[in-house]
Amino acid sequence: MSPPSIGGCAYDRKAFKLPVHARGIEASAVNRKKLDPKSGPYAPFGIQLRRLREEKGWTQGELGRRMGYSDTHISAVETALKSPKLEFALAADKALDSGNQLELLWWSAQHGALIEGLPEYLNIEAKAIAMRMFEINIIPAILQTLEYARVYETALVARGRSTAEQVEERMNLLQSRQRCFERSPMPTVHAVLDEACLRRPIGGAQVMARQLRHLETMAQCPGVTIQVAPFELGEDRPFYHPVWLLTLPHRAMVGYGETLKRGFLERDADTVAEWARDYDQLQVEALSRAASLRFIRRLREEFEKHAA
Secondary structure, rough: OOOEEEEEEEEEOOOOOOOOOHHHEEEEHHHOOOOOOOOOOOOHHHHOOOOHHHHOOOOOOHHHHHHHOOOHHHHHHHHOOOOHHHHHHHHHHHHHOOOOOOHHHHHHOHHHHHHHHHHHHHHOOOOOOEEEEEEEOOHHHHHHOOOHHHHHHHHHHHHOOOHHHHHHHHHHHHHHHHHHHHHHOOOOOEEEEEEHHHHHOOOOOHHHHHHHHHHHHHOOOOOEEEEEEEOOHHHHHHOOOOOEEEEOOOOOOHHHHHOOOEEEEHHHHHHHHHHHHHHHHHHHOOOOOOHHHHHHHHHHHHHHHHOO
C-alpha cells in the first residue's frame, strides 16, 4: 500500500511529525466537544472563548499560561463544564486582545437581570463595528450617565418590577457596554433621539442637565454622531418603536427591537434592509449634527435654569 501524501508528495506517517504547538492544536481539534449555544447560560461564552483562541492559533495550554490558568480550566470553560468568574473573563479579554467581548458575554449570562433576548443581542453588540440606534422615550444605554441610569433602574424597584440586586447587575453591565468607546478600533455609533428622550425629566432637572451635557461631549467625539428627531417630524418619522442596527466585521447587518417583556433579533436580510432604508430616511429628516448639538445645548440650559 502506498503511503499517504501531502501535496502529492509521499511521506511516512511515523517519520512525519508536526511541531509541538501544531500537535496540540491538532489534538484539540480531534477531541473537541461541539457545544450547543443554547445548552446553558455560559455556552456562548465558551464558544466565543474557543473561537478567539483558535483565531490566535493558540492551544488551551498557551492561553492558560498567558492568563494564569491551567489548560484543564480553559477546556472546562470552553465546553461549559465550568462557569467562568468575572476575573476570568477580564483576563481572557486582555490576553486575547478582544476588547470587552468576553466581559459582555459574562454579564449577559446573568439572566436574572435581563429581559429575554437581550443576552443574545449583547453577544453580537460586543463584536459590532458599527451601531445605529433610534430611541423614543429614554437615552440609549451606551450614551447614559451612570446617574441617569441608576435613577431609571431604581424606579423599577419602587414599582416592584425589579430588585436592588438586579439593579446592581444592570449597572455593572452598562459600564461594560460603555467600554465599547475604549475599543480599538472603536465601533462607529450613530444615534437618532426623539425629542421626547431629551425632554422627559428622568431624575429631575439636575440629573437631566448633566445627562444632556454628557450627550454634548459624546456628540463631539470622533466616530460618534447624535441627531435629534424633533416633534415637528410628526407622521414623517419612519419608526414608531426603538430600533437598533448592528454591522458585523463581515459586513452582515442585524436588527434588534424590544417589547415590554422581551427583545428579539431580526436576521432576515430583507427585513433588516427595510429597517436600514427607513433609518437612512430618518437621518435625512432629523436635525443635522450641528443643529442637533445646538438643540441639546438649549434644552440643557433650560434644565439648568430649573435646577437653580
